[in-house]
Amino acid sequence: MKVGIIGATGYTGEELLKCLARHGGVEVAFVSSEQRAGVSLKEVFPHLPAYADLTLCTTEESTRIDVDLVFTCLPAGESVKWGKRFLDKGSKLIDLGSDFRFRSADMYTKWYHIEHPHPELLPDAVYGLTEWHRDDIAHATIVGNPGCYPTSVLLPLLPFVAAGLVADAPIIIDAKSGVSGAGKKATDVTHYVSVNENVTPYKTGRTHRHVGEMEKELRAVGGKQTIVFTPHLVPLTRGMLSTIYVQLAEEKSRDDLFEVLANTYSAEPFVHILTDRMPDMRVAQNSNLCFISLQKVAEANCLILCSAIDNLGKGASTQAVQNMNVMLGFAETAGLL
Numbered sequence: 344m345k346v347g348i349i350g351a352t353g354y355t356g357e358e359l360l361k362c363l364a365r366h367g368g369v370e371v372a373f374v375s376s377e378q379r380a381g382v383s384l385k386e387v388f389p390h391l392p393a394y395a396d397l398t399l400c401t402t403e404e405s406t407r408i409d410v411d412l413v414f415t416c417l418p419a420g421e422s423v424k425w426g427k428r429f430l431d432k433g434s435k436l437i438d439l440g441s442d443f444r445f446r447s448a449d450m451y452t453k454w455y456h457i458e459h460p461h462p463e464l465l466p467d468a469v470y471g472l473t474e475w476h477r478d479d480i481a482h483a484t485i486v487g488n489p490g491c492y493p494t495s496v497l498l499p500l501l502p503f504v505a506a507g508l509v510a511d512a513p514i515i516i517d518a519k520s521g522v523s524g525a526g527k528k529a530t531d532v533t534h535y536v537s538v539n540e541n542v543t544p545y546k547t548g549r550t551h552r553h554v555g556e557m558e559k560e561l562r563a564v565g566g567k568q569t570i571v572f573t574p575h576l577v578p579l580t581r582g583m584l585s586t587i588y589v590q591l592a593e594e595k596s597r598d599d600l601f602e603v604l605a606n607t608y609s610a611e612p613f614v615h616i617l618t619d620r621m622p623d624m625r626v627a628q629n630s631n632l633c634f635i636s637l638q639k640v641a642e643a644n645c646l647i648l649c650s651a652i653d654n655l656g657k658g659a660s661t662q663a664v665q666n667m668n669v670m671l672g673f674a675e676t677a678g679l680l
Contacts, residue, residue, distance in 0.1 A: 344368060344370070344412065344671050345369070345371075345372040345409070345410045345411050346363070346370070346371055346372065346410055346411065346412045346413065346414065346667070347371070347372050347374070347405055347408060347410040347412075347413045347414070347429075348360070348371065348373070348374050348375070348413070348414045348416065349375045349402055349405060349413060349414065349415045349416065349417060349422075349425055349426075350376065350415065350417045351374035351375060351376055351399065351416070352374075352376045352378070352379050352387055352399070352527075353526060353527055354523050354527060354655055355416045355439050355659045355660045356374070356414075356416045356660075357388060357391075358655045358656065358659065358661065359414055359416070359439075359660045359663065359664065360384075360388065360391055361391065361660075362661055362664045362678050362679065363664065363678060364391060364393040364394070365678050366664070366673075366677055366678030367677070367678070368671075368673050368677055368678075369667075369671075371397065372408055372409075372410050373397075373400055373404075373405045373408045373410070374394070374397055374400070375399060375400050375404070375405040376399045376401075377401060379399045380399050380400055380401045380404070381399065381400075382399050383395075383398050383399075384397040384398065384399060385397075402425050405425075406425070406428045409432065409434075410429070410434050411434060411435065412434060412435040412436070412437065412667060412670065412671060413426065413434050413435075413436055414437050414438075414439060414663060414667075415436065415437070415438045415439065415440060415442075416439045416440065418440060419441045419455045419457060420455075420457050420460060421440070422438045422439075422440040422442045422443075423438070423442040423443070423459070423460050423464065424460050424461075426485075427461050427464065430464070430484065430485065435483070435484050435485070435670055435671075436484065436485045436486070437486045437488055437663050437667060438485070438487050438488060439488045439659055441455060441487075441490070441552070442459070442460075442487070443465065443468035443485055443486070443487030444468075444470060444487040444488075444489065444490065444556050444559075445465065445487075445556070445559065446465045446466055446468060447465070448462035448465060450555060450559065451465070453555065454552045454554070454555035454556070455552060467483075467484060468485040468486070469483040469485065469487070470486075470489065470560065471486040471487055471488045471489055471662065471663070471666045472489050472493075472494065472498070473613075473662065473665050473669060473675075474498065474608070474611050474613075475497070475501060475560075480669045480670060481669050481670065483670060486666050486670065488659065488662060488663045488666065489556065489658075489662065490552075490553045490556055491520065491524055491583055491652070491654040491658025491659055492520070492551070492557075492574060492583070492585070492658075493553050493556045493560070494633070494652060494657055494658050494662065495518060495583050495585040495633070495650050495651075495652045495654075495657075495658065496516055496518070496557055496650070497557060497560050498614060498635065498650060498652075499585075499587060499604075499648040499650045500514070500561075500587055500589070500648060501560065501561070502603050502604055502606075502607040502608075503589065503600075503648075504561050504564050504568070505564040505565065505566075507565070507592065508591055508593065508595060508603065509566065509589050509590070509591065509592060510589075510590040510591060510592040511567050511568060511592075512568065512590040513568065513570070514568045514570050514571070514587065514588070515571050515587070515588040516570060516571065516572045516573070516585060516586070516587050516588075517573055517575070517585070517588075518573070518574045518575065518583065518584065518585040519542070519574070519576075519577045519583065519584050520574060520575070520576060520577065520582070520583045521577065521579040521580050521582045521583065521624075521654055522538050522577075522578070522579065522580060523580055523581045523654060523655055524583070524654045524655075524658075525576070532545070532576065533576070538576065538578045539578050540578060542575050542576070542577050542578075543575060543576045544573050544574070544575050545575070545576060546574060547572075547573045547574075548571060548573070549569075549571065549572065551574055554570050554572050557570050558570055581628055581629075581653055581654055581655050581656075582624030582625070582628050582652075582653060582654065583624065583651065583652050583653070583658055584622070584623065584624050584649070584651050585649070585650050586647065586648070586649050587647070587648040587649070587650075588645065588646075588647055589645065589646040589648065590643075590645055590646075591644045591645065591646055594644060596639070597639045600639055600646060601618055601637065604616045604635060604637070608635075612675065612680065613633060613657065613665065613676075614632075614635065615632055615635070616635055616636070617634055617635065617636040618636070620636065621636045621638075621649045622634035622635065622636055622649055622650065622651035623651060624651055626651055627651040627652050627653050627656070627657070628653050628656075629653060630653055630656050630657070630661070631653075631656050631657045631661035631662060631665060632652070632653075632656075632657060633650055633651070633652045633657050634650065634652075635648065635649070635650045636648075636649050637649070661679055664678055664679060665679060
């Protein structure tokens with residue numbers, strides 16, 4: 344099967360290329376970059392010898408190349424413009440950006456503050472949280488890959504919301520991400536001097552665009568809770584740790600709560616439940632794995648969920664390959680384990 348990557352020189356593009364190099368079932372037919380067009384890929388990524396013969400092209404040039412599936416790694420409003428060109432040619436699309444995470448154009452505009460360029464495509468898009476939408480992904484033409492923070496929050500939280508065990512009270516989320524989540528373009532906040540030996544909260548409360556994505560998925564399983572979310576930038580290259588504070592709707596023992604996770608994820612190859620420790624960032628780095636654990640606070644009838652993923656892996660590129668495997672009929676673990 345032939346695939347292409349639009350926006351291949353960013354962190355997510357690089358991770359896609361690493362993963363696809365060990366897949367065996369796909370050929371990367373093109374890689375595009377507006378800034379590096381005409382440059383050999385081996386000059387940009389000399390550590391990826393599998394692609395020594397590839398040269399970066401412009402996105403316009405890439406539209407002349409036929410592929411079975413295209414990955415788009417572009418900012419909001421840009422992925423859909425180019426993705427439509429490939430959809431019109433019969434290719435499937437996985438967007439690692441934000442253009443297909445909502446089926447409602449109004450919700451997209453609310454959280455991304457721009458009009459959606461092609462709202463007519465949204466009803467056909469499937470949200471790519473694989474463990475929860477696998478059957479729909481298998482028949483999808485368009486998949487909106489989840490954001491990194493939503494992946495780290497929804498995987499531990501959805502089983503309890505879907506089971507009706509979460510009270511109709513605000514859900515408090517404290518999350519921390521490595522600097523690669525901000526992309527390659529440096530800002531005053533992401534320069535080394537700003538990040539080193541520092542932890543910085545940003546877009547607190549309900550101002551981060553991923554809040555809408557999380558709440559949308561809670562509503563899909565019957566949840567009505569409001570999310571209060573504080574992300575933090577930490578001085579690490581990659582990794583993500585989310586701590587979620589949940590008021591329980593009824594009394595449940597620690598064993599009962601772990602059973603909810605086990606019943607949901609016991610057959611899932613990429614979700615690991617830890618019963619004897621809380622996860623940390625390091626266990627998930629450079630993988631497609633999500634590690635989840637919990638603590639029951641009996642005095643407050645409160646549940647603390649903790650999850651760890653790699654923001655560039657399960658939070659982006661390797662989850663996109665997991666979705667590709669489902670869409671194209673490969674083993675779901677191909678190139679990932």
